[in-house]
Amino acid sequence: MTRRRLLTTVAMVAAPLMTLAVGLLAMPRPPALSEQIIGDAALAAAVRDDLVAAGQRHEAVVVSIDGDRTRFAGFGADEHTPFEIGSATKTMTGLLFQDAVERGEVAADDRLELCLPELADTAAGAVRLDDLATHMSGMPRLLSDPGFLADTLGRSLLGQNPYMLTADEMIRLTRAEPVGETGAFAYSNLGTALLGQAIARCADMDYPTLIASRLFEPLGMTESTVPLTADDLRRIDTRGFSAQGVPQGQWAMGGHAPAGGVRSTAHDMTLFVKALLDGTAPGASAMDPRRETASGPIGWFWFTLDVDGTAITFHNGETGGFTSAMMLDRAAGRAGFVLDDTAANVDEVAYAVLTKGAAR
16 A cells, blocks of 8 residues: 555545534634644644645644654644544554453453343344454444434534433444344444443443543543543533534543543543553554454454555544544554544544654
């Protein structure tokens, strides 16, 4: 794969979390990408054009990690500004799954109904956990329940949080969900959410407690949260913007949180990515390839891309008003990531941070 093909090849990763047609609302556009630079001015100058080309129009942070050298640059935001990371949350759910396997709480080939007995004697209950973690379970992207789909579409068109179901409500609707072909890659937010809820249940916790106790706290990620409802949002949890410049509501994803519900900061994501590079993150082997897809190998939710002959471990994320992307060159001990508050793809920006940030 060449760098030119990178964006089109991996754009499908975050797409299922995108909101729909929010640009229909006529509202003033936010200002251009912030001129206020915090941190490494040289790094900011190196990637500013990449951010502008990607359509970023408000605040963003970028971090380059190259061995023991870490560079941060913020555009109107600092290391402690929270962003919705969207589907990058799936990578954390993957680590929690691997950690649960290592603890002996579940086996990779266990059936979903083992942890979620409400799904016993259903098609979904017979799905294997490792198939969920590789998007090969046959589960659809979203629940097919007509009421859920109508509510999700309506909220998306209005720039509101489309994920309102609790975990119990989501699992109840899943009982009637048909399951497609196992072994064929089909990106699934529903499947990820069910896996996260299952491993939490088998650990006798809810998902926010699981991720806090087994990932955030061990890595010192004190600024990361998983809001389930609007009541869990903090005053510092600001709104982002659609790609068309329309302000969006904050996402608090309820039962779907394992698929995209984490809010984090450059400070915490730096700790996370460094622990991935040195292998000290709980469940770090979740990054290792397990299955093949048309776009390359996949681990427990982590994709591996061949970019000009270099293996890049990758995931991105997108909500109604935020995007994120992480790219790790594990062999070289380097990484680059981007967090921003505009829903426009930043995969190429993350690659620019990875490569330009390492320049000395």
